[in-house]
Amino acid sequence: MIYEWFTKINPDAEIIFFNDKTIAIHEILIPYRLKCIQTCLSLGSTCQFFQYKNKVLCTIFNAIEKDSFYGNSNLYLREKKLPRIYFKNGSFLDQNQLLNISTNIRIDIYQSGLSLIGSFAFEKCKEIQTLNISYNNLTKIYSKSFYGMTKMIQLFMNSNQISELESDVFQDIPLLNYLSLNSNLIKNLDGNLFDYSKELVFLNLGFNQIECLNQGIFKNLKKLKRIIINNNKLKSLEPNFDNLESLEQLDLSANKIFNIHSDTFNSLTKINRIDINNNLIPEINSETFKGALNLITLKILVNNIQKIHRNFSTNVPNLEDLDISFNNLSTIEPDIFNGLIKLKYLGLYSCGLKIIDFSSLVNLKSLTLTLNKIEFFSQNLSLLLSLQLNGNPLTNLTLPLITSQNSILDFLDISQCNLKYIDLNILRNFTNLKSLRIGTNPIKLDNQTFIGFQSLKQVDVDSPDVERFKNLYPNINFY
Missing domain, CATH: 3.50.4 (Hepatocyte Growth Factor)
Known part of the structure; x- marks a missing residue:
């Protein structure tokens, strides 16, 4: 035809x-x-x-x-729409030639100057399961472009110049489960584009120019487990993910999102990771993540967050990894993390924090508080392994950083804290401490400083002190 x-x-x-x-x-x-x-x-x-x-x-x-x-x-x-594919230099491949270049169940035509796929071009490629046409010059994908490829399960079209896909372009590849369309020029996706993609498990739409998602665009993707829509131009999140009952991971980072509808994540009962960092979100309210009860990892760093509702944790009771770094949280309530009893990793880098209470985080293993305004820190965190306090105005260290007995802390960073006095016994009591960063402080470290540390293996000190301590403590790596 x-x-x-x-x-x-x-x-x-x-x-x-x-x-x-x-x-x-x-x-x-x-x-x-x-x-x-x-x-x-x-x-x-x-x-x-x-x-x-x-x-x-x-x-x-x-x-x-x-x-x-x-x-x-x-x-x-x-x-x-001849049954051929065309290249920028004027050459082409017909149906028989396409069949001949296939390698068993795969065709690779990436970085080849491919500029047009005629309808029915791949009609004879009935056994192909993977087609890679990335890094080419495609601008539009027409209906029947993949006609005949009924066994195809993986399609790579990333890094082209695609701005338009006809609404039924995926109709002829019903077994497709992996689709990569990232790094193109797509602004709009037809609401029926994925109607025939019921087996889709992975979808990458990152690095395009998508400004909004049509209602119901994902309505038939009940097997989809991961969506990447990062680095687009989305401004608002609506309840567009209603039927994604298998979705586990959603990446919306690096858009322009400032508004999240209260029902956006309401039906995502299996979602375990959401990346929504590098956006313009001003606050996290009590219903922002409503429905995401099985969420384990949440990355919302680098936004404009100034307010977090004290009940936000009730919707994410299984959260284990939370990063809210690079937001202005100077006015949030100190007990804002109460309820996150399963939390293991918490990132609060450069948030303007002065006082914060972590007493409810009984399972916390890693805590990053770099570049805040904390002058005093003493918390009951018995399972904490890594503590980064660098860049805070601590000045004096006279009380235990970890109040619980038998602390298992093995990494501590108190560099750049303007420390003028340290009770070294506080540090020696960390019997599992293996790595210590203590440099760039005005304190004078004498030759006995590191006596009595049971497990210490490496220490970051000011460069003039490195050779001296290397000679005194040959079993410790100073840098």
């Missing part, structure tokens, strides 16, 4: 269908434009463009370079 038509090119438009060089293959005097079209068709696939000038001169081109479009009138692009 062949579809043919000719489109007159606007000489002032931004043309994305162009070649590396201009190749004129035929020139003839003809009194009618129709005759010029017929001449083009008679030359088969070698005719890609024609120009009908002054109602008499017909020029046939196999390829035209980009600069030749501008300022030229009466240029026509032969748009065709």
Whole structure:
């Protein structure tokens, strides 16, 4: 089946269908434009463009370079859905050639200058399970582009210039479970685009220009486990994920999101990870993550968060990994993390914190408090393994950092804390401490400083002290 038509090119438009060089293959005097079209068709696939000038001169081109479009009138692009794929240099591969280049169940045509897939081009590739057409010059994916590939399960189309996909483009590949469309120019996705993709498990739409998601676009993707929509232009999150009953991971980082509807995550009963960092979110209210009861990892760092509702934790009782770094949390309630009893990893880097209570975090293993405004720290965190307090104005260290007996802390960073006095017995009581960062403080460290540390293996000190301590304590790595 062949579809043919000719489109007159606007000489002032931004043309994305162009070649590396201009190749004129035929020139003839003809009194009618129709005759010029017929001449083009008679030359088969070698005719890609024609120009009908002054109602008499017909020029046939196999390829035209980009600069030749501008300022030229009466240029026509032969748009065709022949069963072939076309390349920027004017060459093509037909159905038999595509079958011949396949490797068992896979076809790789990446980084090859591929610019157009004609309908039915892959019709004979019935056994292919993986198609990689990444890093090419595709701009539009037409209906029937993958007709015949009924066994295909993986499709890679990332790093092209795709701005449009026809609504039924995936109709002929019903077994597809892995789709990569990242790094293209997609602004809008048809609401019915994934109607035939019921087996889809992984979907990557990252690094495009998507501004909104049509209601119901994911309605048939009940097996989908992971969606990546990072680095787009989303501004608001609506309840677009209603039917994703198998979804486990959702990446919405690096968009422009400032509003999250209270029902956005309400039906995601299996979601265990949400990345929504690098956005413009101003607050986390009590219903922001409503329904995400099995959420384990939440990354919301680098936003504009200034307020966190004290009941937000009731919707995420199973949270184990939370990073809210690089937000202005100077006015949040000290007991804001009460209820997160399963939390193991907490990141609060550069949040303007002065006072915070971690007493309810009985399972916490790693705590990052770098670059805050904390002047005093003493918490009952018996399972804590890693504590980063660097960049805080502690000044004096006279009370235990960890009040619980038999602390298992093995990494401690108190560098750049303006420490003028340290009760070293506080540090020696950490019998499992293996790594200590203590440099860039105004305190003077004498030769007996590191006597009595039972497990210490490496220490970060100021560079003038490195060689001295290496000689005194050969079993410890100073740097």
